[in-house]
Amino acid sequence: MHENKVIDESKQGEALMIESTVKGGKKLFLESYGCAMNFSDSEIVASILKDKGFSTTQDFFEADVIFVNTCAIREGAEQRVRKRLTEYRKAKKTNPDLIIGVLGCMAERLKSQFLEEEKLVDIVVGPDAYRSLPELIEIAETGQKAVNVLLSKEETYADIAPVRLGSNGVTAFISITRGCDNMCAFCVVPFTRGRERSRDPETIVNEAKELFEQGYREVTLLGQNVDSYLWTGGGLKKENPSTEELQNATTFAQLLEKVALIHPDLRVRFSTSHPKDMLDEVLYTIAKYDNICSYVHLPVQSGNSRILEMMNRGYTREWYLNRIAAIRRIIPDAGISMDIITGFCSETEKEHQDTLSLMEDVKYDFGYMFSYSERPKTLAERKYKDDVPSEVKSRRLQEIVDLQVKHSAFRTKQGVGKVHRVLVEGTSKKSKEELFGRNSQNTVVVFPKENYKKGDYVNVMVESCTGGTLIGKAV
């Protein structure tokens, strides 16, 4: 997924099939959709089940339990899951004891309604209830339906060592917060993932240390809004921390620093930043440490202040551009990417042009672009009309994607003729004789293998490029 410099909607929500584990010689098939947080959650699920003595399969016809970890962010993501469930049904015909479970955001959104809509689903489990999976499997084995969609104010799975699934052995995700308190008008996440809570920094640093000792060379710290990470001794951020509590607290900038100090050869990335909360302090920390990558994913959603206000994003176009200016000032070589939603309720042609002109100003390295999809229960669904016709949404999206293709090519070209420090992630898809990795800005770099291998840092002189990939030779 990361190899696409410009990523449109069709590339999102690609499923990763994962081998995992099940009880007593039984087999589990686990599939994940959606964001990095969901993939990270699947690694927690795998760990919980492995502790119950489990084994693995990649063929769902062979499975005793099928779990699908779902996404609810857009209607399209849910449709993909429903389609997949109809395929699982075929396996249920040949194996009547097969247990099918739906996990994650779509499970949380639909709760027990899922069991009525999708008759062959046996288990429904929300993102904060994975510790109860072993018991829920036991219930389902007796032929009853099992549901746990309780959201928690404390759960961070801090003590669970994730089983790294589909891993390249070089890069890994570590979740640092769960949930979201922002209430963007379009977004279902606050309803599916609950209140925001931060994870104990000590457990984060220990997880990163262990990964480094196992040979991993890059960690990505994950949260819906990493900038609002704050550890004040308890999981849920206190509403009004006292001055003393704040003095003893760990902020996101401090957490980044703690992880960066583990080892200079451990690269640190993070996602996602929020324009309203991103502080210069974080940018200075990135600039200070060579091993914190010069890359910021800063979703803008729209380039028009009226739409941003309706979206309840908490910033204006000017504020956002000021944050971009701060990134360029403090980290001059930074790669910057975005998320954009086009066709939000009442968006006019002129307001769409504002999004295009903001893109012109920033010239993002790459981006994730979507057309607005109304989600049940959200502020926008309750307050506004989803009134931009779908042809208009598609046309606007195409204009945004086309412009981003141009900007990605422009940014990639700027990397030609320079030496890039690349962390090797594996063999290039196109040729066994070539390796691929990423530079600090998150751009993919391909070069002849020679004697280098996965996990090495290699200085690559870049000689040419395609639209989004740099091509060169080790120096």
Ligand code: 5AD
């Ligand atoms: N419709 C379209 N895109 C959405 N996103 C979130 N909610 C919606 C929605 N209802 C996009 C935003 C967010 C990204 C993860 O998904 O751009 O940043």
Ligand code: SF4
């Ligand atoms: Fe991730 Fe959001 Fe989709 Fe949930 S709804 S899986 S948090 S992208």
